[in-house]
Amino acid sequence: MAKRRRKSAALDLPATGGDVGPPERYQHGDRVRNEPGECAGVFRRRVTTQTALDRYFVRGQISQRQFDAGMRLFRLWRAGGAAPRVTMSYAPRVKGGPELSDLQAMAQRRLRELLQRVGPLAGMLVHVCLCDEVARDWAVARGDAPQSGVVVLRLALDALADYWRL
Numbered sequence: 001m002a003k004r005r006r007k008s009a010a011l012d013l014p015a016t017g018g019d020v021g022p023p024e025r026y027q028h029g030d031r032v033r034n035e036p037g038e039c040a041g042v043f044r045r046r047v048t049t050q051t052a053l054d055r056y057f058v059r060g061q062i063s064q065r066q067f068d069a070g071m072r073l074f075r076l077w078r079a080g081g082a083a084p085r086v087t088m089s090y091a092p093r094v095k096g097g098p099e100l101s102d103l104q105a106m107a108q109r110r111l112r113e114l115l116q117r118v119g120p121l122a123g124m125l126v127h128v129c130l131c132d133e134v135a136r137d138w139a140v141a142r143g144d145a146p147q148s149g150v151v152v153l154r155l156a157l158d159a160l161a162d163y164w165r166l
Contacts, residue, residue, distance in 0.1 A: 066157035080107035121156035
C-alpha cells in the first residue's frame, strides 16, 4: 500500500478534484494536461506523451521552441486535410475525391512552400512531425549513424522555428 501511495505522489497527480484522464495513463507515466482549444475559454485534454515529438520534448531532447515549431507544422498539415482518416464516413460515396475548401488549399500551398524553404531537412520534419516516426529510423534508412537522428531533428526544428520567427 505504501508503495502505491508513493508512486501516485511521484506521478504528480493533480490536486484539483475532477477527472483529468484515465488512470491507465498514469500507470505508464503519461501526463494528461488541459490545453486551450480553438475557442476562447474551452480547454481540451491531451496526453503529453502521445506523439514522437511529445516524447522528445518530455525527455528534454528538444527545446520548447523546437516543440512549438513542430506542433505548428503538424497543425498546418491537419488544416490542409492531409491527415489520414481514422474512421470511415457513412456518407454516400461519390466518384472522385472530395472538393478542397479554400482554407485547405491555402494550407497545402503554405505547407509545400514551407518544406521547400527548409530544404533537405524537410524529410526529417515529415518523418517525425507528420508521420509520427522516430528520428533514429530516418537516420538509419539514410545510412547515417542512428545517434545522428536527434541531432538532425533539432537542426530541422530550429530551421522551422527560424522560418516562423518563434
